[in-house]
Amino acid sequence: MDSISKFNGIDYANTFAKKISVMHELIKDVLSGHLNKGDVIIDIGGGPGMGAKIIENLGIEATVINIEPSTTIYDIPQLSSVKYIPLKMTFKDALDAKMPFAANCLLMVSSEHEIALCSGLSAKENKRIFFEDLNKFIHKNLKKNGLLVFGFPNYRKGASETEIDKQRRLTESLLGHSHPKEEFFSVEEFSVSLGVQPVVYIQKPMNLANENPEETILRANAAVFKIQNGNL
Ligand SMILES: C[S@@+](CC[C@H](N)C(=O)[O-])C[C@H]1O[C@@H](n2cnc3c(N)ncnc32)[C@H](O)[C@@H]1O
Numbered sequence: 001m002d003s004i005s006k007f008n009g010i011d012y013a014n015t016f017a018k019k020i021s022v023m024h025e026l027i028k029d030v031l032s033g034h035l036n037k038g039d040v041i042i043d044i045g046g047g048p049g050m051g052a053k054i055i056e057n058l059g060i061e062a063t064v065i066n067i068e069p070s071t072t073i074y075d076i077p078q079l080s081s082v083k084y085i086p087l088k089m090t091f092k093d094a095l096d097a098k099m100p101f102a103a104n105c106l107l108m109v110s111s112e113h114e115i116a117l118c119s120g121l122s123a124k125e126n127k128r129i130f131f132e133d134l135n136k137f138i139h140k141n142l143k144k145n146g147l148l149v150f151g152f153p154n155y156r157k158g159a160s161e162t163e164i165d166k167q168r169r170l171t172e173s174l175l176g177h178s179h180p181k182e183e184f185f186s187v188e189e190f191s192v193s194l195g196v197q198p199v200v201y202i203q204k205p206m207n208l209a210n211e212n213p214e215e216t217i218l219r220a221n222a223a224v225f226k227i228q229n230g231n232l
Contacts, residue, residue: 003114004090006177007070012047013077019174020110020153022206022213026222027109027151028054030200034147034224037061039104042141043068044091045111048075049084056082063101067094091115095136102143109151113183123182131193138227148194148225153206154184159217167217174208187223200224 010016017024031054035041039062043051046066055062056079063083066073069090076086085100108115116123116130138148155164164181171178187201205213206220 003117004069007047007072009071011075012072013050013053013075016175017047017050019208020206020220022204023110023151023153023220023222024050024054026202026204026220027051027107027149028058030149030202030222030224031055031107032058034149034200035060035062035105039063040065040101041105041107042099042103043107043109044094044137045108045115047111048072049077049079049086050109051107052079052082052084053077056080065100065103067091069093090118091133091137092118095133095140099141103141103146104143105147105149106138106142107149110153112150112152112185113179116185117183123180126183127185127189131189134193142227144228146227148190148227150185150190150221150223150225152185152221152223153179154186154219154221155181156205156217156219163217171208171218187221190223190225194225194227196225196227198223198225 041051041062042065044067046068049066052064055064059081061081065085065087067087067089069088073086073088116126119126119129168178191197201223203219203221205216206218207213207216
């Protein structure tokens with residue numbers, strides 16, 4: 001099962017998204033206060049317009065471009081304050097495409113590890129290519145002093161192999177697939193690749209099964225980076 005087709009044909013907003021709602025709450029928190037009326041946000045791997053929905057819920061009049069290769073792109077969210085532009089393409093395709101507008105903010109929520117996997121190499125090589133592509137995309141499409149907002153899952157630092165195996169079995173039973181820890185990103189990897197520290201970084205336990213949140217080793221992370229040298 002590849003990273004794109006595994007999301008094809010599922011009612012993402014009513015199934016998967018409900019299980020990772022902690023991630024979306026964190027993203028809502030970090031976006032609030034960072035976006036302004038009239039901003040353009042490019043949501044990369046946004047599924048059925050998840051970024052657009054969060055921004056709509058914040059009541060911000062903005063334009064959201066969603067780059068999403070799976071059929072979830074056909075599930076168009078109900079929006080009033082957000083202008084929504086869905087583009088059915090992969091992140092790789094988007095590197096060569098002309099975006100309708102330059103962005104004030106690039107957003108990726110739980111899509112980084114799926115996008116990286118598309119290169120089909122080792123986790124380390126996939127990440128190297130991911131960051132190379134991300135930097136190209138930033139230089140092409142992010143306005144000067146633009147923002148990068150990442151929502152990404154990972155396992156609690158120091159979690160044992162046994163704990164990770166147990167969590168993976170639970171994740172597979174609830175979401176249909178799981179990831180080894182090398183495929184997930186850390187905030188340090190983003191900082192190193194972007195050459196800056198985040199201006200905001202928060203994390204919370206992410207419980208997929210609604211048991212005690214403190215007992216899960218799965219973490220939802222949200223980080224905001226300010227990029228000084230956008231070239232637009
Ligand atoms: C876990 S979902 C996250 C969806 C959404 N961002 C959210 O907040 O719920 C991962 C998304 O990444 C997308 N994806 C996978 N490979 C991709 C690629 N190469 N380029 C862009 N998106 C990709 C999937 O189709 C899926 O919609």
